Amino acid sequence: MSEPILKVEDVHAFIGKHHILQGVTFDAKADAVTVLIGRNGAGKSTVIRTVMGLIPSSKGKIVYKGSEIHKKKPYEIARMGIGFVPENMGIFAGLTVEENMRVAMLVEDEATTQRLERALDMFADLRKFWKGKAGNLSGGQKQMLAIARAIVNDTALLLIDEPSKGLAPIIVDAVIEAINQIKDHSVVVLVEQNFYMASSVGDYFYIMDDGMVVLSGVMEALVRDEELKSKYLGISKSGD
């Protein structure tokens, strides 16, 4: 079994006075996609925002590639090779697609140019609207831009928050395909409510509830276990 690239140990976090994360523990293994699933308000997005340093952890430890990162600033964490795609996609609407990509590029060298080309091959629409305002893109195109920005650097770990949210099924399939390509180059931690997407890309799962991980395991096992799916995710046998 491969060593985890990211270890989150007993992490607590507050948003205002609300104790959102109440001792979250999980890890992301190398060469795999780890999915955090759970109902709305379970704290999934807060977990990856805390890993990214955007929400301070009040207790616990976050270790990335052997280094503790929970006291680092978001820009320091990003520079260590962690990419982030937020739930709202974080697109700079007033900037062009090209400018969005350039802001994301920490260095503009040969290797980055190659990664940019790879991202543009993956998401052909971005090339088409290269000089257009990012705010004019469709929801799916914005998601593609958000993911492309996150993989244009030498990203060892990619945190993606609900990429299927608000997208048409055909676009969700395109995002699934993209994540399946990305996992050849980066470890992916995915927050997802859409079980179809989670099970299509995930290798390992962590089910969260009330700011804690309540169940974890191999995704294949969860896919087969109707009782667990029904109990924790409210998914019946007839469909999701």
Add this chain to the structure above:
Amino acid sequence: MEETIFKRWSRELTIAGAIVLFLLPLIGIPGKTYITLTIAGLAMGMLLFLVASGVSIIFGLMDVLNFAHGALFAWGAYVGFTVFGYLMKWVEADSVLQNFAAFSLAIVAAMVVVALVGIVLERVIVRRVYGSHLFQILITFGATIVLVELIRVFWGPNDEVMTVPLTFSRNWDIMDVIINRYRVICIVVGLVVYGVIQLILKKTKLGMIVRAGVEDRDMVQAMGHNIFLLFTGVFAAGAALAALGGLAMSIFSLQVYPDMGGSFLLFAFIVVIIGGLGSITGSLVGALIVGLTYNYVAYLVPWAAAGANIMIMIIILLIRPTGLFSVGK
């Protein structure tokens, strides 16, 4: 449906309204006087733009209400006043070259000194109150008191007469229309500053990061950019613009005094509200509207000059609450 169309075209409608307002005074003002007032209004507008652009970008990117901007404006005027004192021979010389050399050196000194003051202010005071507008207002208001008192300590409490470089004070007479040279210089300086800011914001990577930061600070950080360093740089740049505005305005009004920043800060906020926070083009358009309105109304109905701008601000807020060119957030 009607509301949607109105919303969609609100900016264009407002600009069209501004153009109508711009031409309306022709009814009550003779042609030659109108040209003279227009140039004075454009010059005043450009000076306000220098101050307002700093306020706008500091608020737009950093979400900081900097009430100390007026004091930085006054510091710029006083540093320029000191440089003029050292270079009095150049200032009083009947030589365009020497006058421009003195003016340029005063601008550089004012911008550098006040940028450094801005860096200290941001690092020591403002950084502690990010995210809290109430504390920002209180603490930058406190900083204003300190900075103004420091002016009294270093330069004295009295009003001083600002010397105008000799050739700047002369007029051009073009077909019986009297045009003051310094007003034209102010317009040119304003346009150059606008061009340079736009060039930096649109064509450089640093500018792109700043524009991105205005829209979403967290995301810029999550992309590996040190937003705090960026904040310091933007605050320093805003302070330098305030200094340039202060120096230029003190030559325009022929005086420097410790409290001079307060009244201009009010105008700067009106400009920023009209133009939209975070937008440099908005600051330029807002400043020109305010400058022109002030001059036209001051000629027609002197007692209503300041009130007219506040009225325009209220109308624009009703039509487009985020200002003419608001960005992000």
